[in-house]
Amino acid sequence: MSDYDYDLFVIGAGSGGVRASRVAASYGAKVAVAEEHRIGGTCVIRGCVPKKLLVYASMFAEELDHAGSMGWDLGELSFNWEKLRDHVNGDVDRLNGLYTQTLDSHKVEQILERATVTGPHSVKLSSGREVTAKYILVAVGAWPYMPDIPGVEHCISSNEVFHLEQLPKRIMVVGAGYIAMEFAGIFNALGCDVDVVNRTQTILRGYDEGITDRLLRLASARGIQFHMDSRLNSVEKMEDGTLCVDIEGRDQRIDTDCVLVATGRVPKTDGLGLETAAVDLGDKGEILVDEHNRTSCDSIYAVGDVTNRVQLTPVAIREGQAFSDTVFGEKPHTVDYDCIPSAVFSQPPMGGVGLTESEARDKFGSVKVYTSDFRPMKNIFAETQERGLYKMICDADTDKVLGIHMIGPETAEILQSAAVAVKAGLTKRDFDATVAIHPSMAEELVLLK
Structure with a gap:
């Protein structure tokens, strides 16, 4: 019989917390997760997923504007914000349900209450109930910063x-x-x-x-x-x-x-009770952890945005996986934070992986920069004169690709494959040796000058 109510108690059911919970449970651990808002966390409920849906919807304005020059007569058009808003929030409800089902299928107990730490192995719920756990994982994420100004x-x-x-x-x-x-x-x-x-x-x-x-x-x-x-x-x-x-x-x-x-967003550690377990925090309230996500208290770990390492959903998921593999699965490993790609779903979208030009010059001194400044084919019949820009930064001595940075339509979709090449340490010669897909925007990556 265990000396604790749970083997693992997770505070926060976002991307990192859900991944850690279900993986730990798959290894046979008795797991509970407490969430004061909704299962799914920032990305699913109030972040990247609903925001990307708004991006898709808003992009129709440009596409419909281009449609006339492509031969389409669409007649009078109108936009209904309420319909879009409700559809987006309906999909959030769907995803919330799927995340809940995932935890249910792995027999993870879900507690829809706020939880605070009361000691190295104890947690108190907003209902007043106190539970114990061999390990506590904090995955509460971050919260929008609001300035202290009148109004x-x-x-x-x-x-x-x-x-x-x-x-x-x-x-x-x-x-x-x-x-x-x-x-x-x-x-x-x-x-x-x-x-x-x-x-x-x-x-x-x-x-x-x-x-x-x-x-x-x-x-x-x-x-x-x-x-x-x-x-x-x-x-x-x-x-x-x-x-x-x-x-x-x-x-x-x-x-x-x-x-x-x-x-910006700040780690959501206020009022979490971490001081009761002597958990060290950084200047921005972030939980300080080692490479295995362990805090200054040996029984308490943290993953995701609350650590303020890299505030990206895929990173939180990998941290949650690494935590459970290491602590419960006897498969110790750490997350590699080198060459993490990221995209901004601006209009047009942009993104990058690896070192920027200035970072590469500071680190390596001598670098070569290859670019392609082009007008995407989809804009040829449009009034817009917008041009895409791709940049590749290489070590001048070894030809190794140090970074790729892009702006233009479908940037994120193209960048993901390019990120594999940068992570693998390929050279400019490897790109040059690859036959282009024509006509495409992606072919510019193997035609850079």
């Missing part, structure tokens, strides 16, 4: 944006990271007047500057208004519902219908 209660975060009662005619997006740029593109494509307020001159820090510069120009040409080196001072709601926004350094305030704050 912030009139703003929304990326949590609430999926539930807007109606499509705003005007929207202000605060921030210029991937969440901000994706929603700016969505609302711009759906016909909203979009202002982006960014505290620096740089969008999408961490991505290759050549690619982000291209996106900034294209987004501006599509009508998105950027206010750089700017910060929100206050938001005032007028009698007619208009939001009057005071921006630092501007003489005039900006009127809008909605303010979406997308300035």
Whole structure:
């Protein structure tokens, strides 16, 4: 008989927590998972999945605009936000059900309550019940950061944006990271007047500057208004519902219908009780872990965004897998964080894998950069003059590909295969030796000059 109620108690049923739970259970562990919101976590419920559906829907605006030059007479068109919103949230319900079924099929007990840590082996539920576990895994993710300014209660975060009662005619997006740029593109494509307020001159820090510069120009040409080196001072709601926004350094305030704050996400550790088990936190509230996801308390582990290592769903899933394989499956291994590809579903989309040009020059000194600056065939009959840009950064001495960065239609779909090549350590010669698929955008990767 075990000295504990459970072999593993997981706090948080997002991508990392669900993967860890079901894998641990498959090894014979008695597992429970507590979730205070909905099974599925940020990605499924209020993140990448519903957001990608909005991206797909908004892209129809451009496709339908191009349709006339392709011979289609579509007649009068209209867009219904409420119908899209309800369909997207209906799919979230479907996925929530599938995640629940997955846990049920692996005999993982689901507790739909908030759980807090009360010691190295104990957890207290919001109902007052206290349980014990040999191991505790914290996988509560991160939460949108909201600034401490007057009127912030009139703003929304990326949590609430999926539930807007109606499509705003005007929207202000605060921030210029991937969440901000994706929603700016969505609302711009759906016909909203979009202002982006960014505290620096740089969008999408961490991505290759050549690619982000291209996106900034294209987004501006599509009508998105950027206010750089700017910060929100206050938001005032007028009698007619208009939001009057005071921006630092501007003489005039900006009127809008909605303010979406997308300035990053912070680990959701407040009030979690980690101090009762002497779990060390970092400067941003993140849980500090070793390569095996173990915290400063030997019986408590953490995976996913709450560790603030790489805030990406596939990374959280791999961390959850590695945790359960190591602790319960006698298959110890760690996650390799090198060459993780990522995409921004902006309009047009962009992404990259490996080192950026500036990172490669800092690390290797001598590098070769190959590019293709082209107009996608799908734009040939369109009024838009938008061009795609692919970049390959190589070690000048070995010819090894150090990074690939792209902007253009279907970037993520193309980049995934290219990421395999970069991860495998292939050279520019390997790309050159590969026959192109013609006509395609992907063929530009083997024709770079």
